[in-house]
Amino acid sequence: MTLKIYNVLTRKKEEFVPLVEGRVNMYVCGPTVYDYSHVGHAKTYGNFDVIVRWLRYLGYDVLYVQNITDVGHMLDTGEDRVLKKARQLSAEPMQIVETYMRQYFADMDALGIQRPDISPRASGHVPEQIEMIEELIAKGHAYEVNGSVYFDVTSFPEYGKLSGRVLEDQEEGSREAVRTEKRHPADFALWKKADPEHILHWPSPWGEGYPGWHIECSAMATKYLGPTFDIHGGGIDNIFPHNECEIAQSEAANDEPLARYWMLVGSLTLDGVKMSKSLGNTLTVREALERWPAEAIRTFILSSHYSSPIDFSDEAVEAARKGWQRIWSAVVLVREQLRRAPEGEISDEVDVLVDATKAAFTEKMNDDFNAPAALAVLQDFTRQVNTLLNEQGPQTSGSLAAIDQLYRELGGDVLGIIPDEAEMGADAEREEGLIRLLIELRAQARAQKDWATSDRIRDQLRELGVVLEDRPDGTIWKFE
RNA sequence: GGCGACGUGGCCAAGUGGUAAGGCAGAGGUCUGCAAAACCUUUAUCACCGGUUCGAAUCCGGUCGUCGCCUCCA
Numbered sequence: 001m002t003l004k005i006y007n008v009l010t011r012k013k014e015e016f017v018p019l020v021e022g023r024v025n026m027y028v029c030g031p032t033v034y035d036y037s038h039v040g041h042a043k044t045y046g047n048f049d050v051i052v053r054w055l056r057y058l059g060y061d062v063l064y065v066q067n068i069t070d071v072g073h074m075l076d077t078g079e080d081r082v083l084k085k086a087r088q089l090s091a092e093p094m095q096i097v098e099t100y101m102r103q104y105f106a107d108m109d110a111l112g113i114q115r116p117d118i119s120p121r122a123s124g125h126v127p128e129q130i131e132m133i134e135e136l137i138a139k140g141h142a143y144e145v146n147g148s149v150y151f152d153v154t155s156f157p158e159y160g161k162l163s164g165r166v167l168e169d170q171e172e173g174s175r176e177a178v179r180t181e182k183r184h185p186a187d188f189a190l191w192k193k194a195d196p197e198h199i200l201h202w203p204s205p206w207g208e209g210y211p212g213w214h215i216e217c218s219a220m221a222t223k224y225l226g227p228t229f230d231i232h233g234g235g236i237d238n239i240f241p242h243n244e245c246e247i248a249q250s251e252a253a254n255d256e257p258l259a260r261y262w263m264l265v266g267s268l269t270l271d272g273v274k275m276s277k278s279l280g281n282t283l284t285v286r287e288a289l290e291r292w293p294a295e296a297i298r299t300f301i302l303s304s305h306y307s308s309p310i311d312f313s314d315e316a317v318e319a320a321r322k323g324w325q326r327i328w329s330a331v332v333l334v335r336e337q338l339r340r341a342p343e344g345e346i347s348d349e350v351d352v353l354v355d356a357t358k359a360a361f362t363e364k365m366n367d368d369f370n371a372p373a374a375l376a377v378l379q380d381f382t383r384q385v386n387t388l389l390n391e392q393g394p395q396t397s398g399s400l401a402a403i404d405q406l407y408r409e410l411g412g413d414v415l416g417i418i419p420d421e422a423e424m425g426a427d428a429e430r431e432e433g434l435i436r437l438l439i440e441l442r443a444q445a446r447a448q449k450d451w452a453t454s455d456r457i458r459d460q461l462r463e464l465g466v467v468l469e470d471r472p473d474g475t476i477w478k479f480e
Numbered sequence: 481g482g483c484g485a486c487g488u489g490g491c492c493a494a495g496u497g498g499u500a501a502g503g504c505a506g507a508g509g510u511c512u513g514c515a516a517a518a519c520c521u522u523u524a525u526c527a528c529c530g531g532u533u534c535g536a537a538u539c540c541g542g543u544c545g546u547c548g549c550c551u552c553c554a
Contacts, residue, residue: 031554044554081552164483165550213552235554240483266485267548276553303503304493309485309547316492319504323492326503329517364494373494376502386518390511451513458515469517476517 003058003366005231006307008239008262009162013368018230019260024055024062025225027259029217029234029242030119032069033100034081036284037107039297039312040268040275044235046298047265047306047371049113051233053414054365065224066116067217068104070097071123071200071210080210083200093200097123107285111294112416118224122216126202129211129219132253133190141252145181147193147207153186156248162262163240188245190215214245221258222250232259236307237267266309275312283312295328295417296321302371302415323379324417330382331407331418332478333389333471334400344396350388354402357381361410371415378411394473435466439475442468 003016018024028048031041045066055062070082071093086093105115122129133149136142141155153159153167160166167186189212194201201208221229227250234243243262250258269275275282288297300320304310346354357377364373385403388395395403411418438457445453458468465480 029554032552038554040554042554047554160483163549166482236485237549237553240549241551265554267554269547272547274548274553299503300492307485308493311492315504319492322505323503326518333517370494372503373501376494379502383519387520390518446513449513455514462516467516470512470515471517472511 003055004368005261005263006368007260008264009259014261016261018060019228022059022061024060024231025229026052026055026062026064026231026233027217027221027225027229028064028066028116028232029238030066030068030116031104032081033097033104034085035100035277036286037100037104038275038282038284039270039288040235041104041107042111042113042285042288042297043268043301043310044265045108045113046111046301048233050302050371050415051263051306051369052114053416054369057409057414063118063225064116065118065120065221067220068097068101068119068121069213069216070094070101070121071216080198080200083198094123097121107289110289111285112298114416120220120224122211122220123200125216125220125223126211128223129215130191130202130204132215132219132222132249133211134205135253136190136249139252141248142190143183144206147209148181148189149191149206150182150187151190151245151249151252153184153188153248156252158251159186159248160244162247163244165240165244188212188214188241190249214242215249217242217246218250218253218258221246222254227254227256227258229259231261231263233263233265235267236264239264263306265306269309269311271313272311288317292317292321293324295419296324298415298417299324299375302375302417304372306369306371327378327382327407327411328418329478330385330389331404331411333476334385334403334407336476337389337395337473338397338400338404341397341400342394344398346398346402347396350395350399350402353381353384353388354406357406358410365414374410375415378415381406435461435477439468439477443475446470 004013005016006013028045031037048066052062052064071080080093082093082096085091086096089096101121108115133142136151137144137149140152142149142151167184191204191206191209191211193207193209198210201210221232232243232246243264247258267274270281270283273279273281296317297320300312300317301310303320303323310316357380360377360380361374364370364377367373407418408420412420438461442454442457445451445457461468461477462480466477467480468475468477
């Protein structure tokens with residue numbers, strides 16, 4: 001069974017063949033760190049998180065690079081995003097960058113998104129960027145004007161091959177000052193001369209200045225992954241001009257294809273409207289996490305294919321949360337029963353079920369990382385597990401362990417929606433002991449048909465976020 | 481105007497040639513001291529029109545509609 005990936009470059013689903021057997025070099029465009037990350041970031045990096053997890057599950061040795069943009073990303077007013085924020089807060093630009101970069105990692109951590117192997121920062125790779133720009137000038141792909149350097153798009157005939165845009169169709173940009181310097185309206189900045197008030201700047205062969213936005217990705221990808229690597233990812237909204245410019249720069253400088261497979265994820269809208277900094281309708285990851293568990297947000301993100309756009313709304317996330325809860329409840333039940341299960345080998349029935357589930361799940365994920373279909377496999381599995389536990393007496397420890405293991409692998413390691421253990425505080429053991437004690441007392445009350453006491457314990461625990469469920473074989477509990 | 485997606489049951493969403501996965505919501509039922517959970521049953525011919533084919537949600541053409549990008553955004 002082989003992995004297939006939809007390659008945006010060829011607009012076809014292709015069999016994945018890495019450059020070096022067993023190894024995957026991968027680059028994903030990262031965020032500009034000048035504000036809190038929002039749920040759009042959660043989708044993009046959550047999607048790639050599962051993609052990387054699946055590649056690793058398949059046994060690939062993955063090197064995952066995701067940049068941090070901390071300089072050069074301009075607003076349409078020509079201002080640097082970071083500098084603008086710094087001025088607003090009367091802070092050092094690098095202070096802003098540091099603050100939001102830490103916050104970005106904290107937010108992604110909270111969502112269970114595994115960190116990239118390398119998170120290179122643009123400001124830390126200025127020499128590499130200058131070097132690439134010099135190479136481009138030397139090869140006739142770039143030219144200098146008044147201390148700024150622009151890429152000459154007419155020198156790269158394949159410009160537009162990713163996004164399908166043709167140069168002649170492009171309308172001219174609106175930045176008058178910039179436009180007059182450029183030979184062609186579609187030419188883009190590799191290096192910008194620093195204005196006197198622009199406090200973030202570096203010396204270069206063309207005077208004091210700073211790198212353009214696109215060049216960082218080309219320079220850093222080349223540095224860490226080589227001139228050609230396996231997968232380049234990012235959000236579909238960056239297909240033009242950013243990704244297109246990356247290809248032009250890298251391929252013009254290195255004389256080699258930049259990436260073999262391009263994977264772009266669909267955008268996220270909020271209540272039907274595209275979330276954007278300029279519109280101000282953003283929902284931050286921290287805000288979302290105050291309302292839903294990380295696993296529920298992940299489940300929502302994974303409930304449609306990575307390449308599709310999704311609409312974030314209370315109802316949609318809530319529906320996903322309930323769907324996730326169903327799976328999680330089954331996991332809790334399995335683990336609870338495992339504590340006191342009779343020793344024994346795995347039953348034939350469970351053995352077959354687990355194998356079939358794994359095979360179905362693998363088939364879906366290998367088909368261009370079809371997480372929603374894989375999730376459905378897990379839902380199907382859950383229904384069968386519930387039936388088994390409810391209607392067929394106690395299962396052996398071998399069977400329960402196999403079921404638990406499958407949840408850990410597919411639900412935990414791959415999809416990241418099944419925690420290893422229920423999240424508990426520092427006094428976890430004491431807390432669990434207290435809950436079990438209360439359950440025991442309640443069992444005594446129930447035996448004496450003292451429903452008042454019994455219900456009081458259940459109701460008050462519920463208020464504390466502990467849900468009790470009475471089953472024929474005893475009471476189980478879980479956090480809400 | 482150009483480029484690119486998309487339009488599947490009440491909602492979300494898989495499925496890209498052989499008579500429609502899954503989740504949520506709804507209805508009925510089983511179980512239960514009650515509750516919760518779970519399980520069972522139940523709701524679609526795939527925007528519309530035309531074409532190709534023995535056969536299409538799935539391919540081709542057209543119509544209508546939604547969205548993204550073309551300017552900062554993951």
